[in-house]
Every structure is written in C-alpha cells, then in structure tokens.
Amino acid sequence: MIKVTTATEIRELDHSATELFNIPSLILMENAAIGVVNFISDLSNEKSISNVLILCGHGNNGGDGFAIARHLVNRGYNVCVALIGNPEKISGDAKINFEIIQKISDAEDNLKIYINPKSLNRIREIFYGPFDLIVDAMLGTGLNSEIREPYLSAIKWANDYKAIKLAVDIPTGLSSDNGKILGLAFNADYTLTMGLPKVGLLINDGPKVCGKVEIVDISYPYSLSNSDKIKKHLIEEIDIYERLPKRPFDAHKYSVGKVFAIAGSAGLTGAAKMSCEAALRSGCGGVLLLTTQKLLSVYAKSLKEVMTYPLKNNNGNYFLENDFDEIKSKVDWADVLMIGPGLGQNEETLKFLRRLLLTYPEKKKVIDADGLNLLSYFIDDKKLSLKNSILTPHLGEFS
Secondary structure (H helix, E strand, O other), X not given: OEEEEOHHHHHHHHHHHHHHHOOOHHHHHHHHHHHHHHHHHHHHOOOOOOEEEEEEOOOHHHHHHHHHHHHHHXXXXXXXXXXXXXXXXXXXXXXXXXXXXXXXXXXOOOEEEEEOOOOHHHHOOOOOOOOOXXXXXXXXXXXXXXXXXXXXXXXXXXXXXXXXXXXXXXXXXXXXOOOOEOOOOOOOOEEEEEOOOEHHHOOOOHHHHHOEEEEEOOOOOHHHHOOOOOOEEEOOHHHHHHHOOOOOOOOOOOOOOEEEEXXXXXXXXXXXXXXXXXXXXXXXXXXXXXXXXXXXXXXHHHOOOOEEEEOOOOOOOOOOHHHHHHHHHHHHHOOEEEEOOOOOOOHHHHHHHHHHHHHOOOXXXXXXXXXXXHHOOOOOOOOOOOOOEEEEOOHHHHO
C-alpha cells in the first residue's frame, strides 16, 4: 500500500524533511524537476517532443517549472516559459530558479521567457512550429478556492491547444484534498505527483483530468513518507495478490467456495449471468443459480460452468414468496449467498427476500443491485441482521 496525502500533510512532510533531516527545500525542488525531465525524456522515445511550453505560477509549483525548464534546455529541447502570475511574488526557492533561467535565456537560443503574455496565441509557434508538450506548473496543491484570472484563461487556452499535456504534482484547478474541480481544471494526459499521491488525484473529478498518474521520488526519508501520521492508503494490485488464499494441490470445486446466486428476472437475466461468471472467475468453485422454469432455457443456452436450480412450481418471470421453502436446502449447501443482480423489484420478490434475510442472519451474503433496492423497504426491521453481509451499491443505490 502507498500512503496518500492531503495538501496539509504534504506541506508538513516537506517541512519535516528540512527541519528534521536538514534536506534543503531547494534539493527537494531539484529532485522533483529531474524526475519530471527524466519522464519527458523517456516519453520522447515514444512521441515526438521538441518544443515545450511550461506555464508557471509564482509559487513553488512554478519553481518546479523553472527548474524543469533549465534541465530541458540542457538536454536540447526548445523551451518557452510563460509566467502566469505576479513576478513580484516569486520568492524563496522559486525565485532562485527563476533568476537562473533568466540568465540562461540571455545565453541560450532554445529558452524563451514571457512574463504575463497578453495572449498566449502570440507565442504558440515561437520556435517556428507548434508546441509538442504543455507543462502545467501553475498552482499545485495549495489551491483552495475557485480559479481566477489570469489562470482561468491560461487553462482554457491550454485545454484547447492540441499537444501532449503534463501536470506537475496536480492539475491546476483540481482540489488536492477532495478531487473536485474548482471552476476549471487543466486536462492532463499525465500527472507527475511529488513524493506521494494526493487524495484529489484518486477521487471525484481527479481521474477525469489527471490522465496517467506517476509518482516522482524526491528522496523523502523512509520514516517520513511512511509515517503513521499519514492515515490514508492506496491499495495496490500486489496488496490484493498477497492476500489471496493459496489453493491446496488436492482442492476441488466444492472445497474452494460454493455460491448460491439468487438473481435474475425476466428482462434482467444478463445481470445474473455476468455475476455468476464473475464469481467463477474470481475463484469460487461451484456456482448454483436459482431460476424459474420459464427462464431456465435462457440460462441453459449461455452458461457453461454455472449450475442452475429451476424452481419446481414457478413458471413465472420472478421469484415468489412461496418459493422460499423450496430453496432452504440450497441455502444450507452454500457457503455464500449472492443476492440481487437483475432480481427485479416485484412485491412478491420483496416478500421472498425479506423471509430469506430474516431466516438466515448468520449466512454470509453479498447483496447488490435490486437486492439493495428491495432491502431498503425493510432496512429498519429490528429482526434484520446484516453483520455477515457485504453491500456493494453504486452511487445511485447508495444514495
């Protein structure tokens, strides 16, 4: 698992790196820039990148952009830096890097600097050709209010420009804490986030505007980047893989999980089929699907490994309350009940489900889709226990 931070937590991490470990903040900025430039160099092996526009603010995110510009120039790229902000507010590490590139621009033809250009259109082909890459280094993680001018116009212009787009740390206009767009956000193809991923990259609007997210190692000490003070984690694929049960060599289908699927109704059989096949794919040994006599032929034509149990006295389109007595032996047979996909919301099915859940409070269950919709009608029943249940709502069902 990887630690995931808020804006406040990453600021405290930077501060601790300097105060506790004597790592100058300028080194952290330099490490960030080198990580971004190495990524761009690797990307250049796949895509044609010669002309680069870097949109910079006057804060530390802009400081990253100034340092990125210096390294790109040294590697032979044509770089244009557009300062979108107040040059008088540039200070600290950002000011050091800005003054460096000002000196370099006097000596090198492949670096141009424009301070608050009235129109970005004036520099769109400054190197006798369009920009291949636009780097967003405007506002970073500190943004906590709606985007205003001149950044608003710069974002609109960049989003309309046909080029590869890369955000430094987080796309400008995106809240690093809640992933919501604050008016307008830079639409990145790639986001290179520094040290640790930010919460906002992963939730709400974040995935829409971040593109592919890469983490740049800026050399935080291990004890800082893995501090218990940072409570949020991103679960990785390896975390799941390491926790999957290992099957013994003599395993068979009934020893690795038996699932009784109570799903499907007329017009909604696809949901039942897909969920049963997904259960098998995830590793369940045996999956038994409850069905009416009328729907049996639908399943028989398409399900190869899933077993079916057709109700003897139900030739209808959905499950009835009276079907409950017939399925008790199958419920006892199963290790887990899968309830809901395509179940429908008929009143008879509601009565059927209510009896099932009240009768088998200890049975392990996964309740989804229409199972949740029906459950909402008797969720306040004092006899109901969901302690052995996993509920899997989408946003609409959750609300």
